[in-house]
Amino acid sequence: MLLESADIFESDRHVFINFQALGCRLNEAELETWASQFMQRGHQVTTDAAEADVVVFNSCAVTAQADRKSRQQIGRLQRNNPAARLIVTGCHASLNPAAVKDYLGVDLVVDNQHKEQLVDQALDLVGDGVGQGVTVEPVLGEAGNALLLRGRHRGFIKIQDGCRYRCTYCIVTTARGDERSRSEADILAEINRLHRQGVQEVALTGVHVGGYGGDIDSSLYRLLNEILEHSEIPRIRLASVEPWDLPDNFFGLFQDSRLLPHMHLPLQSGCDSVLRRMARRCKTAEFARLVERARAALPLFNVTTDLITGFPGETEQEWRQTMKFVEAIGFGHMHIFPFSARAGTKAARLPEQIDGATKKARSREMHELAAQLKQSELRAHLGNRAEVLWEQRLGDDGGRWIGYTPHYHKIASSDKTIEASSISEVSIDSISNDGSTLVNDSLQPQITLADIPYHAARR
Numbered sequence: 404m405l406l407e408s409a410d411i412f413e414s415d416r417h418v419f420i421n422f423q424a425l426g427c428r429l430n431e432a433e434l435e436t437w438a439s440q441f442m443q444r445g446h447q448v449t450t451d452a453a454e455a456d457v458v459v460f461n462s463c464a465v466t467a468q469a470d471r472k473s474r475q476q477i478g479r480l481q482r483n484n485p486a487a488r489l490i491v492t493g494c495h496a497s498l499n500p501a502a503v504k505d506y507l508g509v510d511l512v513v514d515n516q517h518k519e520q521l522v523d524q525a526l527d528l529v530g531d532g533v534g535q536g537v538t539v540e541p542v543l544g545e546a547g548n549a550l551l552l553r554g555r556h557r558g559f560i561k562i563q564d565g566c567r568y569r570c571t572y573c574i575v576t577t578a579r580g581d582e583r584s585r586s587e588a589d590i591l592a593e594i595n596r597l598h599r600q601g602v603q604e605v606a607l608t609g610v611h612v613g614g615y616g617g618d619i620d621s622s623l624y625r626l627l628n629e630i631l632e633h634s635e636i637p638r639i640r641l642a643s644v645e646p647w648d649l650p651d652n653f654f655g656l657f658q659d660s661r662l663l664p665h666m667h668l669p670l671q672s673g674c675d676s677v678l679r680r681m682a683r684r685c686k687t688a689e690f691a692r693l694v695e696r697a698r699a700a701l702p703l704f705n706v707t708t709d710l711i712t713g714f715p716g717e718t719e720q721e722w723r724q725t726m727k728f729v730e731a732i733g734f735g736h737m738h739i740f741p742f743s744a745r746a747g748t749k750a751a752r753l754p755e756q757i758d759g760a761t762k763k764a765r766s767r768e769m770h771e772l773a774a775q776l777k778q779s780e781l782r783a784h785l786g787n788r789a790e791v792l793w794e795q796r797l798g799d800d801g802g803r804w805i806g807y808t809p810h811y812h813k814i815a816s817s818d819k820t821i822e823a824s825s826i827s828e829v830s831i832d833s834i835s836n837d838g839s840t841l842v843n844d845s846l847q848p849q850i851t852l853a854d855i856p857y858h859a860a861r862r
Contacts, residue, residue, distance in 0.1 A: 418446040418529055421455035421487075423480065425473055426463025428608040428642045430493060432559035433518060434461055440522045452480060457488045457525055462495035462503075465575055466743035470495055474506070481508030490525055492518060494578035498747075515564070515579050556604070556794040556824045557640070557807075558597045562590055562626065563609035567617070568645075570671075571682045571749040572711065572742065579610050584619045587629050594634050603826055604638035604663075604792050612641065613648025624650060631659050637826060638792060638809070643667040643709075646693050647685040654700035664701045665735075665811040668693065669709040673728030674721040677714050680753065687728050694732055703783060705735040705810040712769055713742045713762030715753035722765055730772060735780035735810070737773040741766045778838055781812060784831050789814065791829055791843075793821045808841065816843035 420441050424430040437459060438448050449455050458480050462473040473495035480489055485508060492513040496503045504512045511528050513521045565582040566575070594605050607626075609615065616622045623644070630639060639662050646668045656662055668690070672678050675686050685693075697704040710729065712722075729737075741762035744751040791814055793806035804821045808814055808831075816829055829843040 418456045418526070419449045419454060420446060420457045420459060420525075421449050421452040422459050422461075423452065423476065424461040424493075425476060426461075426465060426469060426493070428559045428606060429561060429564070429610060430461040430463065432561040432608050434459070435559060436561065437522055441525075444522070444526070446526075452487070453484050455484060455487050457490065457529055458484065459490045459492070459521070459525065462491055462493035464494035464498050464578060464745075466740060467745065468743065477503070477506050477509065481506075488525075488528055490521070490528070492521060494575060497578045498574065556602070556792065558594075558602045558605040559608050559642070560590060560593055560605050561585065561609060562607050562612065563615045566611040567614060568611070568684065569682060569749075571680065571753070572671075572714070572745070574745040574748055575610060577747060582611060582614055582618055584616050584621065586619065587621060587626055590626065591629060591633055594630060594636055598634065598636040601824060603636070603824055604640060605636055606640040606642050608642035611645065611648075613644045623648065624653060624656070627656050627662065631656070631661060637661060638663055640811070641666050643669055645669060645685070646690050649693065651696070654697050654704075657697075657700050657704070660809075663809045663811070664703065665705040665707070665809070666697065667707045667709075670729075670732075671709060671711050672714060672717075672721075673710075673725035673732075674717075677717055677721050677725070680716060681711075681714065681750070691728075691732065703810060705780065705812070706732070707736040707738075707811070708732075708734050709738045709740070710769060711740050711742050712765040713757035715742070715750055715757065716755040717757055717765075726768070726772065729769070730776070733776050733779060734773070735812075736777055737769070739766055739769050739773065774838065778834075781834050781838070781841055784808070784810070784812065784841060785833070787831050788828055789831055789841075790826055791816070792826050793823060796821075796823065805840075812841050813839065814841040814843060818844060 418441070420438070422434040422438055424434050442448060452458050460477060460480060462476075463469040464473065473493070477489070477491060488510045489508050490511045490513060491503050491506075491509050492515070494515065496512050497514040497516070500512050500514055503509055511524060513524060563582060563584040565580045567582050569576055597605060613623055615626055627639070644666055657664060670690060671681055671683055673687055678686065694706050697706060710725070741759075742750070742757065744756065789808040789810075791806040791808055793804050795805045797803055797805060803815050803817050805813060805815055814829070814831065815835065818827075818829065821827060831841050831843065833842045834840070835842055
C-alpha cells in the first residue's frame with residue numbers, strides 16, 4: 404500500500420520509505436518522527452517493505468532473544484527486497500555496529516547517539532537515483548499524518564532518552580547513553596500538531612520517563628501539568644515509569660480524566676534481596692505504597708509491570724516471596740522474562756546463575772498467576788461503561804472493532820457506526836472466551852461474575 408506525502412511541496416521524484424521496529428514504544432516513537440520528517444521533505448511512506456526504496460529498521464537488544472530477533476528481521480528484510488537500501492539503527496545496531504554493518508544487505512548503520520541525523524544520512528545514501536519517474540499528487544497542508552498513514556492511532560511521544568541508573572541486568576543504558584530531555588515546548592508542539600491532524604491519544608515514552616527534566620530544570624509532574632493546561636488532546640497516557648521517580652502528590656494529576664488511569668510500573672522482582680542484587684531503587688514496601696496511592700486516587704487504576712524470573716542467586720524462598728507479593732498487588736497485566744545474561748552487564752558476571760529449566764519453570768508459574776490476576780482485573784469492569792479509542796477493524800465476526808479503554812484494556816464491539824480513531828462510550832458486557840478481551844454487545848458467549856472464580860488478590 405502506497406501512502407501519499409503530507410508535504411506542501413510539488414515534486415515528481417519520491418523516495419518510498421518503509422519503517423520497521425522491534426521492541427519498546429520508544430522505538431515506535433522514533434519511527435513516527437522519521438516518517439514525518441521524510442514526508443515533510445517530499446518523500447513517501449509505504450506500509451509494504453517489498454515496494455520500498457529505503458527500509459529503516461529500529462532494532463532492539465533488551466534481551467538475548469531480542470538480539471536474535473533483530474538479526475533475523477534484518478535477514479528477512481534483505482531477502483524480501485534485496486534492491487532496497489537497508490538502514491539499521493536502534494540498540495542492537497548501537498551495541499554491535501561493526502557486525503551489523505557486515506550483515507548481508509545492510510547499507511547504513513546509525514547508532515542511537517546519531518539518530519537525529521538519520522533522515523539526512525538516508526537521503527544522502529539514496530541520492531537522486533531512487534524513485535525517479537514516480538509522480539504522486541501530494542496532500543497539501545496538515546491533512547495527512549505519518550502516524551495515521553502507518554495504521555497507528557495512538558501517538559508515541561519521545562520525551563527523553565538515556566538513563567542515569569545502572570540496573571545490573573540492563574544493557575539498554577549502555578546502548579542509549581546519558582539522559583537527554585526534550586524541551587516542554589517541543590513536546591507540546593508535537594502533541595498539538597498530532598491533535599490537529601486527528602490523533603486522539605498520545606503516550607509519553609522514553610528510557611527513563613520518570614527522570615524527565617532532570618537535565619533541563621523540569622520534571623515529569625511539571626510536564627504533565629503543562630500538557631494538561633496547554634493542549635486539548637482527549638487522552639494522555641504514560642508508558643513505562645520507574646516506580647521510585649514519582650512524588651507523593653503525583654496521582655492527584657489523574658483527577659483530570661484526560662490523563663488515563665493506567666501506568667506500567669516495572670517491579671522486576673517481589674523480593675527485596677533480589678532487588679538489591681538488581682540495583683533497583685525501590686523496595687517492595689515502597690512499591691506497595693505507590694500502588695495504594697494510585698488506587699486511592701482512582702479505585703480501578705490499572706497497574707501493569709515487568710518481572711524477571713531466575714535472576715542470579717534467586718533461591719526458592721526468594722521466588723516464593725515474589726509470587727506472594729505479585730499476588731498481593733494484583734497486576735492487570737505482566738510482561739514476564741526469564742533472566743537473560745547480557746555481556747557487558749554486572750548481572751552476567753554474578754555467581755549462582757540459574758539453570759534454564761528453573762527459569763522456564765518459574766516463568767510458567769508466573770504466567771499462570773498473571774492470567775488469574777488479569778481475569779480479576781477484567782472482571783472488575785463488567786457492567787461498567789467506558790470511553791473507547793477504536794483502532795482496528797477485523798475481518799472476522801462480521802467486521803468487529805477493536806479498541807482500548809482508558810484503563811488500557813482491549814475491548815471488541817460489533818457496532819457498525821464505529822470509525823477508526825474515533826472515541827465512543829460503550830457498555831462492558833462480557834469477557835472473550837480466551838479471557839484476554841472485554842466485549843461490548845455480547846459478541847462472545849456472556850461470561851458473568853459467577854462464571855469467573857473469585858480471586859482475592861485485587862482490591
